[in-house]
Amino acid sequence: MSTSNTFPGALAPMPDAMSAMLIWPSPEPVAPPRFVEGFELFEALARDAGTDPVVLAADLGALWDFVAAHPELLDAPETAEAAARFLGNAIAVAHPAARWRFTSEPEVGTSTISVPVAGLLRGIIEHPEQREPFREMLASWPQADRDAEEFDALRREEVDIDFVVAPVPFTRPVLAVPEFVDESGKVIHYGSRWAGGSPPEDAYSRVTHPERFAPVMSVVDALVDHLETWYDVDVDRRSDESGARVWHLRPTTGAQITLTGTAESVVIRSGALTREYAPSCTCDACDETAESVADQLEETLLAIAAGGLREVFPVGQRRWLHTELRTPDGGGRSGGGEPDPSFPAEELDDAEDLLARLPDGWWPAWTLRTPRS
Structure with missing residues (x-):
């Protein structure tokens, strides 16, 4: 893993969709990264604009204002990618428990809150007025994680229940379910419409x-x-x-x-x-x-x-x-x-x-x- 003077930790490659798949037999699990590489182009652009990227990495408010003032970051895919990665790393600085992952797109977060970084980049540029709600979300994030830990603890509790069950089991009546058809007159097989795949x-x-x-x-x-x-x-x-x-x-x-x-x-x-x-x-x-x-x-x-x-x-x-x-x-x-x-x-x-x-x-x-x- 490489390192950077901008972020306080090792840099890892961006996780991809394959990294989340279960492989059997599974190798040693790899912890999701806190910081990812590939943001150097954004650093160079910040310096060219007279701004120290180290300052932006440590201050999400200043980073928000910088991105909002430079909509040209979206002009080229490689620039947008670098800026999104820098944004995600800065979120991990502000919230040390946050980690990178890939769902339908790269995100950084915890089990309670996860931020799609490309969407955030577009949101800052298109809706800079959302700065305060974003700041409030960040401020509430640690408490959200603590609340989630309480829920997890409740779910994990083992308990012996003295169930009181009726002496005769319930017998469900036979359901009289009619056939239903689609617009073309074809019978709809509810319960198995997507054959194990994803619905449209x-x-x-x-x-x-x-x-x-x-x-x-x-x-x-x-x-x-x-x-x-x-x-x-x-x-x-x-x-x-x-x-x-x-x-x-x-x-x-x-x-x-x-x-x-x-x-x-x-x-x-x-x-x-x-x-x-x-x-x-x-x-x-x-x-x-x-x-x-x-x-x-x-x-x-x-x-x-x-x-x-x-x-x-x-x-x-x-x-x-x-x-x-x-x-x-x-x-x-x-x-x-x-x-x-x-x-x-x-x-x-x-x-x-x-x-x-x-x-x-x-x-x-x-x-x-x-x-x-």
């Missing part, structure tokens, strides 16, 4: 046949009936003013569940702050099916009733929510982020008080119904 870009903004999820309503009915049969829970069934069906499940112990279902989706509200959407996305790229949505609903509702729901709030300075779902068979998933913005501040305060009284945020299992004699 426009598929992410396209939604066809959202009504394909309508058969899931029979699964919701069956799940609610199953829970009402085996657990001590009061169930309120109604329709709201929009015509959506609503099921409100109030157990004697554990987290309540409210389900709101239409022909296109089901919203799950549970515990203090948990919100889940089934399907999580209806776009063509995600290629969800009625069966995959039924899987999600079955896993979520049965796990909550069995005692597998955890909510931790607030986490970190940003007061984010950590949710976790564990299933009796050893599966599960977790997530985190800002609570649903529809929650008013008073409700968040109430949730904080409530969750603080639960053991590490774990909701107890529902109580099994006493068999009728």
Whole structure:
């Protein structure tokens, strides 16, 4: 590796897409570089303009102003490349935990924030007024990393849960899913449309046949009936003013569940702050099916009733929510982020008080119904 008087560390070649691929048998892992080479042309241009590149490397504000004042940096690919690499290295100076990587393009960052350097270069030149938001992002970055460490610690925690499972397993009703066709009349095979490959870009903004999820309503009915049969829970069934069906499940112990279902989706509200959407996305790229949505609903509702729901709030300075779902068979998933913005501040305060009284945020299992004699 080479060195430079401009940046405080060794210089490495720019990572490429191949460096991120898994190779088996794998060699010794190579740590991603903090600084990359190939910025010398930008250094020369800075000196020609009467500016010391060492000063720019140590002061991102001065670097932003210099780049904004020299839009000709974008005139030639080699100049833009050198400037982008210098920018990325300067970010690594400002945030020592940042490392280079290649996704769809070179980026520098951590697990919480990653900056595509070519895009940043264009952004500085085209929108120099964004200097202050960029500075604020850099200032918040260390706290974002610390918050992420807290989330990681929560996810890694081992816990023994005393699951309470209904004595009779749930039996899913057969889904009556009709055939759907595309504009040419060809049958659409949802769930396998992209044959393991990547969907086309426009598929992410396209939604066809959202009504394909309508058969899931029979699964919701069956799940609610199953829970009402085996657990001590009061169930309120109604329709709201929009015509959506609503099921409100109030157990004697554990987290309540409210389900709101239409022909296109089901919203799950549970515990203090948990919100889940089934399907999580209806776009063509995600290629969800009625069966995959039924899987999600079955896993979520049965796990909550069995005692597998955890909510931790607030986490970190940003007061984010950590949710976790564990299933009796050893599966599960977790997530985190800002609570649903529809929650008013008073409700968040109430949730904080409530969750603080639960053991590490774990909701107890529902109580099994006493068999009728």
